[in-house]
Amino acid sequence: MIFNIIIIGGGHSGIEACLSSSKICNKTKLISSNLENLGMLSCNPSIGGVGKSHLIKELEILGGIISEASDYSRIHSKILNFKKGESIHSLRYQIDRILYKNYILKILFIKKNILIEQNDIKNIIRFKKKILLIDKFNCIHITKNIILCAGTFINSKICIGKNIFKYGRYNEKTFYLSKSLKKINLFINKLKTGTPPRIDINHINYKKLIIQYSDYSYYFGKNFNFNNNIKCFVTNTNLKLHNFIKKKIKSTSLYIGNISSLGPRYCPSIEDKIYKFLSKNNHQIFLEPEGFYSKEIYLNGLSTSLSLNNQKKIIKKIKGLEKSLIIRFAYNIEYDYFDPRCLNITLNIKFANNIFLCGQINGSTGYEEAAVQGFVAGVNAARKSINLLLWKPKKWNSYIGVLINDLINIGISEPYRIFTSKSKFRLFLRMDNSLYRLTNLGFLIGTITKFKFKFYNNYIYNTYNNLLDFLKYNLKKNFNIYKNIIIMSKYYGYIKKYLFKF
Structure with missing residues (x-):
């Protein structure tokens, strides 16, 4: 059977690509190495933020799924920049990981024209106008177009202290597709990202922490979630902790040379924060619950690549966490990405126009940026397979256009993050007028x-x-x-x- 589209990868970009393409054409196939991890939040249990919530709102109007799933599963919500102008008002949700993943799985499995398969692709071969995908069982899958959204799984390694593991996510195997894609003359380089430790919710001294309550506003609309009342907490690092990390800095993967690539500027590891901001005696750490019934607390702001023993020690030096226990350890991950300047604005490769790339393999960072790229790639792959004009996102009418134009025209030297300041039309591109800007566009491209x-x-x-x-x-x-x-x-x-x- 020849498919119109095969999507490789089941992260945020893969899911949006799969659902948006299935609305326009049939014969869509999603291949993932582990179906149980479809819709999984790899790092932070939150959606939105400055600029990011604008992307989510635009996706909601155009027919994306990430906004529905986050509305369904949110447990805490904040309005950012509320005292400033409307153009930079933003939302940020804490969400329940299990509820979010279950909602995504339900939507995917309901769709009749989507075939989902658990498999690993080893090789990609272009043959005339078709693409042949060879899996780990040496079976061949034939398709007109592929959408590659493998996230941090391409030729990746995880580093914890001096230990190195060939994983794309902890305990999940990496993909080796770089050789196949080098044959298409793509420029490949390395980026890195990291995740902080998770601690046990029952061993925290909450009396020493600052409480953060949910915000309530007209922004949350009719889908009011009465469970949107889980508290978050804030604490700070201190000089004692900073001095300890400086002593142990040689045991981190960053400073012993296991990782040499650049990480996200706006989400640095605690080691980077200490050395980049020498005048600061403390840094905020946000304690974010991972769900209604989860025992884990996510320590936002404490990303590190220190060894396991040192991670246990630094946790004990933080106010309110003196008796805390680590459930999951922090780690850094280095992975391959492809220079996005090789792409058209429709997110297909200029010299191989039936291969679409989206997500973190284009050098972006964050769930929201990945979801947006997946949506655009899914729409264009579907329209190309039935010989329709492709959609070219514009900078003047959406942050989606800003993001994609920045990637393909400017390129990246570090993981790309969207901000409202990156658009000169930001006074017009507000969250509250997304409906007026994009309703017609969503209907014309076929996703609503x-x-x-x-x-x-x-x-x-x-x-x-x-x-x-x-x-x-x-x-x-x-x-x-x-x-x-x-x-x-x-x-x-x-x-x-x-x-x-x-």
């Missing part, structure tokens, strides 16, 4: 249904009419002046241009 499109447009139309009614009854004398202002505003323009009647 006719019913959903009419529902969104009815909402826009009602918003406009309600505003006019308010002015009519409350500002009778100056109604015509205000009406003219509204007609010249964003609402009327979108309604007049994009509201279709079916």
